[in-house]
Amino acid sequence: xxxxxxxxxxxxxxxxxxxxxxxxxxxxxxxxxxxxxxxxxxxxxxxxxxxxxxxxxxxxxxxxxxxxxxxxxxxxxxxxxxxxxxxxxxxxxxxxxxxxxxxxxxxxxxxxxxxxxxxxxxxxxxxxxxxxxxxxxxxxxxxxxxxxxxxxxxxxxxxxxxxxxxxxxxxxxxxxxxxxxxxxxxxxxxxx
Amino acid sequence: xxxxxxxxxxxxxxxxxxxxxxxxxxxxxxxxxxxxxxxxxxxxxxxxxxxxxxxxxxxxxxxxxxxxxxxxxxxxxxxxxxxxxxxxxxxxxxxxxxxxxxxxxxxxxxxxxxxxxxxxxxxxxxxxxxxxxxxxxxxxxxxxxxxxxxxxxxxxxxxxxxxxxxxxxxxxxxxxxxxxxxxxxxxxxxxx
DNA sequence: AGTAACCTACCTACTAGTAGGATGTGCGCC
DNA sequence: GGCGCACATCCTACTAGTAGGTAGGTTACT
Numbered sequence: 001x002x003x004x005x006x007x008x009x010x011x012x013x014x015x016x017x018x019x020x021x022x023x024x025x026x027x028x029x030x031x032x033x034x035x036x037x038x039x040x041x042x043x044x045x046x047x048x049x050x051x052x053x054x055x056x057x058x059x060x061x062x063x064x065x066x067x068x069x070x071x072x073x074x075x076x077x078x079x080x081x082x083x084x085x086x087x088x089x090x091x092x093x094x095x096x097x098x099x100x101x102x103x104x105x106x107x108x109x110x111x112x113x114x115x116x117x118x119x120x121x122x123x124x125x126x127x128x129x130x131x132x133x134x135x136x137x138x139x140x141x142x143x144x145x146x147x148x149x150x151x152x153x154x155x156x157x158x159x160x161x162x163x164x165x166x167x168x169x170x171x172x173x174x175x176x177x178x179x180x181x182x183x184x185x186x187x188x189x190x191x192x
Numbered sequence: 193x194x195x196x197x198x199x200x201x202x203x204x205x206x207x208x209x210x211x212x213x214x215x216x217x218x219x220x221x222x223x224x225x226x227x228x229x230x231x232x233x234x235x236x237x238x239x240x241x242x243x244x245x246x247x248x249x250x251x252x253x254x255x256x257x258x259x260x261x262x263x264x265x266x267x268x269x270x271x272x273x274x275x276x277x278x279x280x281x282x283x284x285x286x287x288x289x290x291x292x293x294x295x296x297x298x299x300x301x302x303x304x305x306x307x308x309x310x311x312x313x314x315x316x317x318x319x320x321x322x323x324x325x326x327x328x329x330x331x332x333x334x335x336x337x338x339x340x341x342x343x344x345x346x347x348x349x350x351x352x353x354x355x356x357x358x359x360x361x362x363x364x365x366x367x368x369x370x371x372x373x374x375x376x377x378x379x380x381x382x383x384x
Numbered sequence: 385a386g387t388a389a390c391c392t393a394c395c396t397a398c399t400a401g402t403a404g405g406a407t408g409t410g411c412g413c414c
Numbered sequence: 415g416g417c418g419c420a421c422a423t424c425c426t427a428c429t430a431g432t433a434g435g436t437a438g439g440t441t442a443c444t
Contacts, residue, residue, distance in 0.1 A: 006423080006424090020304050021216075021302060021304045021305040022214060022216060022301055022302050022305070024213075024214060024216035024217055024302075025216055025302065025304075025305045027398080027399065027400085028399080028400070028401090029398075029399080029400095037424075037425095038424065038425055038426080039400090039401090040401085040402080040403095040424075040425070040426080040427090041423075041424050041425070043400085043401065043402080044422085044423065044424070045423090047401085048400075048401075049399095049400065049401090099304060101301070105301070105357070105360070105361075106301050108301075108360040108361055108363070108364060109214055109293070109297070109298050109300075109301035109302070109360050110213055110214050110216075110217065110301070111360075111363055111364060112212050112213045112217075112291060112363075113213040113214070113217045119364070122364055123364045123365055126361055126364055126365065127365070148380070148381055148384070149380045149381070149383075149384055150377045150380045150381070151377065154373055154374060154377040155377060155381075157361075157370070157374055158354060158358075158374045158377055158378055160357075160361065161353075161354050161357040161358035161361045161362075161374060162350060162353050162354040162357060163357070164357040164360065164361055165297070165352075165353040165354060165355070165356040165357015165358065165360065165361075166350075166353035166357065167357075168297070168300040168301050168303075168356065168357065168360075169300055169318055169349075169352065169353045169356055169357075170353075171300070171303055171304075172300060172303060172311070172314055172315045172318055173315055173318065173319070178349070181346055182346060182349055182350045182353060185342045185343065185346040185347060185350055186350055188340070188341045188342045189340055189341070189342070189347075189381045189382070190381070192340070192341055192384070198389080198390090219432080219433065219434080220433080220434065220435090221432070221433075221434095229390080230390070230391060230392080231434090231435090232390080232391070232392080232393090232435085232436080232437095233389070233390050233391070235434085235435065235436080236388085236389065236390070237389090239435085240434075240435075241433095241434065241435095
C-alpha cells in the first residue's frame with residue numbers, strides 16, 4: 001500500500017516538525033525535503049495546511065488516548081498508573097533526535113493562529129486527558145494510595161498542566177530527567 | 193522623547209503579538225500595521241528580528257522579576273506570596289484583549305527556532321523564577337505555612353511548570369478563572 | 385554639518401496553493 | 415487475453431502574497 005505509506009510519511013514528518021518548533025515552523029517545503037517528495041504532491045494528500053494539521057492532531061489524539069486508556073484499565077497500582085501516564089510525556093522528550101514536546105502542548109501556544117477545528121481538536125484532547133487523569137486519581141483515593149484535600153478533577157487539571165508545561169520548560173534545561181524528578185515530587189505531595 | 197516612545201511602542205506591539213501567537217506569528221508588517229509606522233523604520237530601531245525578540249525578552253524578564261522580587265521581599269504571609277505570584281500569570285490572561293500567556297512560556301514552545309541568546313534569556317527567566325518560588329516555599333515551610341515532603345527546589349520547578357503550562361492550557365477552556373482554581377488546589381496540597 | 389528618525393522603493397527567499405501533464409494501476413468490456 | 419477508460423499518484427512549472435532585510439533619500443533637531 002504505497003498510498004497509505006506516503007500519507008503516513010507526510011504526517012510523521014509534519015508531526016515531528018510541529019513537536020519541535022510548532023505549527024508555524026512546519027512548512028510543506030520542510031516536509032518535502034524531509035521525505036523526498038515534491039511539495040505539490042503533499043497538497044494532493046492534504047489540500048491545505050489546515051487539513052494536514054487537523055489530521056495530525058486527530059491521529060495523535062487517538063493514538064495517545066489509546067495508550068492512556070490501556071494504562072487506566074490496567075491492573076497496575078494507581079500510583080504506578082500515574083507514573084506510567086507521566087512517563088508518556090517523558091518518553092516523548094527522549095524520542096528520536098530529542099526535544100520533542102507533546103504535540104498538543106506545542107499547538108496550545110499557537111492556538112490563536114490555528115483554524116477552528118484544529119483548536120477544537122486540541123480542546124478535546126485536553127478535556128479527555130484530564131478526565132482520564134481524574135479517574136486514576138479517584139481510584140487511587142478510593143484504594144488509599146492517594147491522600148489529598150480538594151477536588152479530583154482540579155488535581156487532574158493541575159497535573160495535566162504541569163506535564164504539558166513541564167515538557168516545554170525542561171527542554172530549556174534538564175530535559176526528561178528533570179521532568180521525571182518533578183513527577184516524583186508531585187506524587188509525594190499526593191501521597192502523604 | 194519621541195525616540196524612546198517609538199521604540200517602546202514597537203516592543204509593546206511585538207510582545208503583544210508574541211504572547212498571543214508566538215514569535216513566528218509576529219512579523220514586522222504586523223507591528224507596522226499595529227502602530228502606524230513603516231516596516232523599514234522598525235529595522236532602524238531593531239536591525240533584525242532576533243534583536244527585537246531579544247530586547248523584548250530582556251525587558252519582560254526584568255519587569256516581571258522586579259515585581260516578583262517585590263512580592264518575595266514583602267511582609268505578606270508566604271501563602272499569600274504564592275497567591276500573588278500566581279496572580280501575575282492569571283492577570284496576564286485577562287490583560288487587554290485577553291488570552292495572552294506568559295511571554296517566556298510561549299517562546300519556550302518555539303525554543304528550537306529561536307536564536308541562541310534569546311534562548312539563553314528564556315533559560316535564565318526560568319531559572320530565576322524557580323529560585324524566587326523556592327525562596328517563598330522555603331520561608332513558608334519555616335513559618336509552618338506549608339507542610340510538604342521533598343525538595344523545595346523541586347516543588348518550585350513543579351509549580352512554575354504548572355503555571356506556565358496552565359497559562360497555555362486554560363486559554364483553550366476556562367481562562368484565568370480556571371487557572372485560579374488550579375492554583376488554589378495546589379496550595380491545598382502544600383498546606384495539609 | 386552631523387546625526388537620529390523616518391520614509392519610499394526595492395530585493396531575495398520563502399510561504400501556501402494551483403494548473404496541467406506524465407505515469408502508473410486496477411477494472412469492466414469485447 | 416488484450417483494449418481502453420477512470421482514477422490515483424506524483425511530477426514540473428507556475429502564481430500571488432508575505433517574510434526579513436537593504437539602499438538611499440527626506441526631514442528635523444542640535
